[in-house]
Amino acid sequence: xxxxxxxxxxxAVPAVGLLPLYVFRNDxxxxxxxxxxxxxxxxxxxxxxxxxxxxxxxxxxLVEQADWLPSLGIxxxxxxxxxxxxxxxxxxxxxxxxxxxxxxxxxxxxxxxxMAAFLVLEIGMVGVFVSLDLFLFYVMFELMLVPMYLIIGxxxxxxxxxxxxxFVIFTLAGSLLMLVAIVAVWLASGDEGSRTLSxxxxxxSRSRFxxxxxxxVFLAFGLAFAIKLPMVPFHTWLPDAHVEAPTAGSxxxxxxxxxxxxxxxxxxxxxxxxxxxxxxxxVIIVLSVIAILYGAAVSTVQKDLKKxxxxxxxxxxxxxxxxxxxxxxxGGVGAVLQMLNHGFVTxxxxxxxxxxxxxxxxxxxxxxxxxxxxxxxxTTFFGIFVLASLGLPGLNGFVGEFLVLLGTFxxxxxxxxxxxxxxxxxxxxxxxxVYLLWMFQRVMYGPVRDAYRALPDLSPIEVACxxxxxxxxxxxxxxxxxxxxxxxxxxxxxxxxxxxxGFQVAFK
Amino acid sequence: MTxxxxxxxxxxPEVIVTITACIVLVVDxxxxxxxxxxxxxxxxxxxxxxxxxSGPLAPPSGQYFGGFVQIDTFTTxxxxxxxxxxxxxxxVAPSYLxxxxxxxxEYYATICFSTVGAMTxxxxxxxxxxxxxxxxxxxxxxVLAGMQRRDRFANEAALxxxxxxxxxxxxxxxxxxWLYGVTGSTRYIDVAxxxxxxxxxxxxxxVALALVTVGLGFKAAVVPFHQWxxxxxxxxxxxxxxxxxxxxxxxAFAAILRVLVSGLAPLQVDWSTVFAVLAAxxxxxxxxxxxxxxxxxxMLAYSSxxxxxxxxxxxxxxxxxxxxxxxxxxxxxxxxxxxxxAFACLLYFDIEGSRGATLEELNGFARRQPLGAFxxxxxxxxxxxxxxxxxxxxxxxxxxxxxxxxxxxLAVFIALNAVLAAFYYLRVVVHMYMYDPETGVPMVASTRxxxxxxxxxxxxxxxxxxxxxxxxxxxxxxxNPLLRQ
Numbered sequence: 001x002x003x004x005x006x007x008x009x010x011x012a013v014p015a016v017g018l019l020p021l022y023v024f025r026n027d028x029x030x031x032x033x034x035x036x037x038x039x040x041x042x043x044x045x046x047x048x049x050x051x052x053x054x055x056x057x058x059x060x061x062l063v064e065q066a067d068w069l070p071s072l073g074i075x076x077x078x079x080x081x082x083x084x085x086x087x088x089x090x091x092x093x094x095x096x097x098x099x100x101x102x103x104x105x106x107x108x109x110x111x112x113x114x115m116a117a118f119l120v121l122e123i124g125m126v127g128v129f130v131s132l133d134l135f136l137f138y139v140m141f142e143l144m145l146v147p148m149y150l151i152i153g154x155x156x157x158x159x160x161x162x163x164x165x166x167f168v169i170f171t172l173a174g175s176l177l178m179l180v181a182i183v184a185v186w187l188a189s190g191d192e193g194s195r196t197l198s199x200x201x202x203x204x205s206r207s208r209f210x211x212x213x214x215x216x217v218f219l220a221f222g223l224a225f226a227i228k229l230p231m232v233p234f235h236t237w238l239p240d241a242h243v244e245a246p247t248a249g250s251x252x253x254x255x256x257x258x259x260x261x262x263x264x265x266x267x268x269x270x271x272x273x274x275x276x277x278x279x280x281x282x283v284i285i286v287l288s289v290i291a292i293l294y295g296a297a298v299s300t301v302q303k304d305l306k307k308x309x310x311x312x313x314x315x316x317x318x319x320x321x322x323x324x325x326x327x328x329x330x331g332g333v334g335a336v337l338q339m340l341n342h343g344f345v346t347x348x349x350x351x352x353x354x355x356x357x358x359x360x361x362x363x364x365x366x367x368x369x370x371x372x373x374x375x376x377x378x379t380t381f382f383g384i385f386v387l388a389s390l391g392l393p394g395l396n397g398f399v400g401e402f403l404v405l406l407g408t409f410x411x412x413x414x415x416x417x418x419x420x421x422x423x424x425x426x427x428x429x430x431x432x433x434v435y436l437l438w439m440f441q442r443v444m445y446g447p448v449r450d451a452y453r454a455l456p457d458l459s460p461i462e463v464a465c466x467x468x469x470x471x472x473x474x475x476x477x478x479x480x481x482x483x484x485x486x487x488x489x490x491x492x493x494x495x496x497x498x499x500x501x502g503f504q505v506a507f508k
Numbered sequence: 509m510t511x512x513x514x515x516x517x518x519x520x521p522e523v524i525v526t527i528t529a530c531i532v533l534v535v536d537x538x539x540x541x542x543x544x545x546x547x548x549x550x551x552x553x554x555x556x557x558x559x560x561x562s563g564p565l566a567p568p569s570g571q572y573f574g575g576f577v578q579i580d581t582f583t584t585x586x587x588x589x590x591x592x593x594x595x596x597x598x599x600v601a602p603s604y605l606x607x608x609x610x611x612x613x614e615y616y617a618t619i620c621f622s623t624v625g626a627m628t629x630x631x632x633x634x635x636x637x638x639x640x641x642x643x644x645x646x647x648x649x650x651v652l653a654g655m656q657r658r659d660r661f662a663n664e665a666a667l668x669x670x671x672x673x674x675x676x677x678x679x680x681x682x683x684x685x686w687l688y689g690v691t692g693s694t695r696y697i698d699v700a701x702x703x704x705x706x707x708x709x710x711x712x713x714x715v716a717l718a719l720v721t722v723g724l725g726f727k728a729a730v731v732p733f734h735q736w737x738x739x740x741x742x743x744x745x746x747x748x749x750x751x752x753x754x755x756x757x758x759x760a761f762a763a764i765l766r767v768l769v770s771g772l773a774p775l776q777v778d779w780s781t782v783f784a785v786l787a788a789x790x791x792x793x794x795x796x797x798x799x800x801x802x803x804x805x806x807m808l809a810y811s812s813x814x815x816x817x818x819x820x821x822x823x824x825x826x827x828x829x830x831x832x833x834x835x836x837x838x839x840x841x842x843x844x845x846x847x848x849x850a851f852a853c854l855l856y857f858d859i860e861g862s863r864g865a866t867l868e869e870l871n872g873f874a875r876r877q878p879l880g881a882f883x884x885x886x887x888x889x890x891x892x893x894x895x896x897x898x899x900x901x902x903x904x905x906x907x908x909x910x911x912x913x914x915x916x917x918l919a920v921f922i923a924l925n926a927v928l929a930a931f932y933y934l935r936v937v938v939h940m941y942m943y944d945p946e947t948g949v950p951m952v953a954s955t956r957x958x959x960x961x962x963x964x965x966x967x968x969x970x971x972x973x974x975x976x977x978x979x980x981x982x983x984x985x986x987x988n989p990l991l992r993q
Contacts, residue, residue, distance in 0.1 A: 069977050071984060072908075135904075139895040146894060149934070153942040161938055165931070172930050176893075176923035183907045183919070192829075 014119040025112035032103035035115035039096040046092040058489040073196040077133040082490030094255040098248035104461040121147035134197040156244040163244040170237040174227035181220035218276025229261030232291040242310035247354025255347035271497035291318030296431035323404035331407025338400030370448025396476035518572040521559040528555025529620035536613025578633040585986035586630030597751035599961040622648040626759040635694040652748040665743025672736040680723025686716030728760035731793040741809035750851035783824035791817025804865040828909035833987035835905040842902040853884040872945030883966035898972035
């Protein structure tokens with residue numbers, strides 16, 4: 001079965017879902033049904049899209065385009081390649097799980113607005129991964145911002161307002177500078193009348209970007225992505241946002257929104273600004289290794305369960321940037337896999353922390369303990385995800401981190417060489433085992449509190465949310481080759497573009 | 509007789525608006541108070557709509573009235589802007605005027621007269637036409653500001669606005685006199701040609717241009733000539749504030765474009781640096797003071813100063829060609845729609861004993877009036893410059909000529925200022941959506957007409973943000989005549 005205009009459909013379905021949501025806004029039952037059905041439909045559609053994709057080809061597929069602002073050469077241009085094609089179903093799956101979980105009773109107040117925010121968020125997230133025009137990409141990048149601002153600010157914890165404003169102001173500061181850079185790219189892309197912002201044409205005219213220009217523009221793009229990712233030292237909004245966000249918000253924030261930063265580097269910054277990449281590469285590699293170690297070290301001393309998972313994200317994202325900027329196939333494929341794996345695993349960890357919190361109303365590790373005795377099902381799931389997160393071979397977390405480290409060892413284009421930074425980064429993997437296992441031990445084992453004895457194990461809805469993530473965690477761990485085969489050709493093309501400024505490529 | 513009618517057809521829209529204003533005044537005297545409440549705004553809207561529709565009937569581009577009047581795409585663009593703004597200011601007013609006991613006939617007629625003045629500025633080719641238009645626009649606004657005769661804040665607003673307005677008009681007319689003295693003409697074209705011949709670097713020319721710049725800077729509320737704005741906006745009746753904050757500003761930029769940009773086109777390199785610095789100071793100054801406000805009406809007043817700065821940045825970039833002027837026009841239109849909307853949203857909070865919505869009064873507004881809060885949020889996001897709103901496209905279009913003209917530092921200034929602005933705009937959203945209404949918070953005033961007008965402009969804010977092409981094409985066309993002069 002082939003569906004035409006499937007990417008546009010993917011962007012349209014959540015928007016269409018808003019209408020019945022508004023009609024039934026006063027009936028929580030219907031609202032939940034509409035939201036679940038819409039996101040499920042979106043998920044199925046994204047799987048159809050995955051089936052229609054031909055793996056093994058490097059170029060963009062399922063491309064659609066239309067004029068948007070013709071006088072400025074701005075077009076509606078969407079398409080997917082091996083890097084983005086897996087991120088889209090990851091997004092739709094995590095959105096579906098978030099909506100399904102929230103409809104189980106986690107959100108009671110203003111549920112119609114909550115679901116509407118999620119649908120708008122989904123448009124933005126899918127849009128970021130399929131946009132091939134910088135203007136469209138920017139619009140989608142920002143479209144993710146407002147719903148998340150409302151989700152944290154309205155349905156979040158006690159310090160939600162401080163956290164959500166911090167999140168928005170940080171992100172906006174980065175992205176507005178990127179906007180200036182986008183305009184600069186537009187001006188440099190051609191003479192008056194032939195200027196453009198669409199990626200294929202920009203790649204064809206990127207030789208016009210001088211080294212000086214690339215230095216500054218890469219800085220602006222990099223700042224936006226580094227804040228979104230987040231890279232140390234721009235990560236300070238992340239723990240606050242995660243701690244205060246409702247569970248579904250945390251899942252999406254960690255699972256998808258952070259990926260927009262890593263994806264932005266791969267899709268736009270590297271191929272468009274090869275010289276800028278080379279100039280900034282040492283800084284980013286050092287910051288990535290710092291993020292890995294610092295994230296792990298700070299996670300170790302966290303008292304708050306959610307903060308621990310949040311800081312572990314900082315470390316995991318360090319692997320993503322490290323893998324991207326060692327500019328070889330192993331590192332790059334590892335980075336994309338790490339994005340996927342982190343989406344599934346950390347999404348799952350936030351889900352389970354949320355499930356636990358909803359029952360015990362405690363997030364401090366010291367207040368918990370002995371839950372393993374009462375909740376066998378919960379413990380099994382949570383345990384597997386913790387093991388995946390710390391990189392146990394056989395589960396997905398291992399594959400990405402292993403490949404990134406492999407790529408780093410092979411890389412020599414940085415002071416002190418990859419043989420220095422690789423082992424240093426590998427320390428982070430050991431630290432991850434320390435903080436995650438220690439946390440698991442303190443939360444799940446030991447004597448159980450009386451107050452927690454009567455609490456129920458996972459409900460059917462919660463199991464339904466966890467099972468797909470578990471299946472993918474095992475599948476990608478045992479058989480990563482399927483994903484690698486899809487990612488590799490496109491990734492190598494990006495690397496060729498990033499390492500050889502003279503390399504030109506024809507896009508379909 | 510027909511000859512006389514023929515000479516009037518180029519300015520048919522202006523004539524219709526004037527007649528509307530007169531009819532409204534007469535009918536107001538004839539009708540009992542109860543009926544005038546809805547009849548007058550309906551008549552005003554119909555009159556303005558007729559004026560809008562009569563635009564295409566007027567003869568094609570050209571100069572009329574012995575060269576005192578210029579009809580071109582630029583004129584048409586601004587006519588449409590002013591009429592749209594006036595319609596909006598009319599639609600949101602009725603129940604407010606009722607509550608405050610402001611005579612409706614005077615309000616609507618004043619709005620119309622001021623609109624005629626603004627339209628006159630857009631069609632001027634001569635310093636004299638310009639000055640007549642400017643005064644015709646501002647004098648009714650002094651009246652608007654002080655219409656609540658028994659309110660001491662309104663009196664303060666009107667007096668301040670009048671004194672500083674008169675002062676700036678004096679500066680301006682004095683500058684015009686110098687220009688005439690230097691160049692021997694009041695027509696823009698002749699002034700420009702003469703200035704080009706003698707150059708900028710002589711005392712009298714510099715004095716003349718400085719006076720004109722300062723005078724127009726007062727009208728547009730450019731820092732440091734902005735001090736009248738917050739008090740005037742704050743004290744005036746809210747529907748009038750909504751109109752004041754956009755109409756005269758748009759007109760001031762029409763004047764700046766006509767006089768300084770097209771008139772000084774050959775010399776713009778020297779003059780544009782002044783504008784770039786003024787733009788940076790204006791946006792930063794407006795934003796920083798807006799940050800400190802706890803009253804939403806004052807906050808919006810200061811933020812409108814910041815928006816002057818963004819528009820001025822595009823004016824400074826006029827070396828970049830038509831895209832700069834088009835950016836000014838696009839921004840003026842976008843700003844008109846979103847800022848009028850934002851001020852009009854404050855009408856919900858117009859309760860006995862309150863003056864313009866402190867942040868606490870906004871608490872939980874989203875629960876009390878979901879659609880009104882949603883519209884307000886859209887205007888605020890648009891003012892911040894977050895897509896997919898028209899405000900975002902406007903910012904994008906402004907940054908583009910600014911970079912093109914080589915003012916990279918100014919583009920970065922715009923970006924950082926937008927972050928500053930995000931903080932106070934989003935704080936309003938926080939209060940509306942993220943706090944619960946406290947006990948004792950007064951109910952919100954509501955009228956269907958207000959909600960309908962707000963809904964319409966909120967939809968416009970989004971639609972023009974998603975599909976900005978036709979508006980931008982129109983702005984480009986309107987920018988054309990300025991370049992050919």
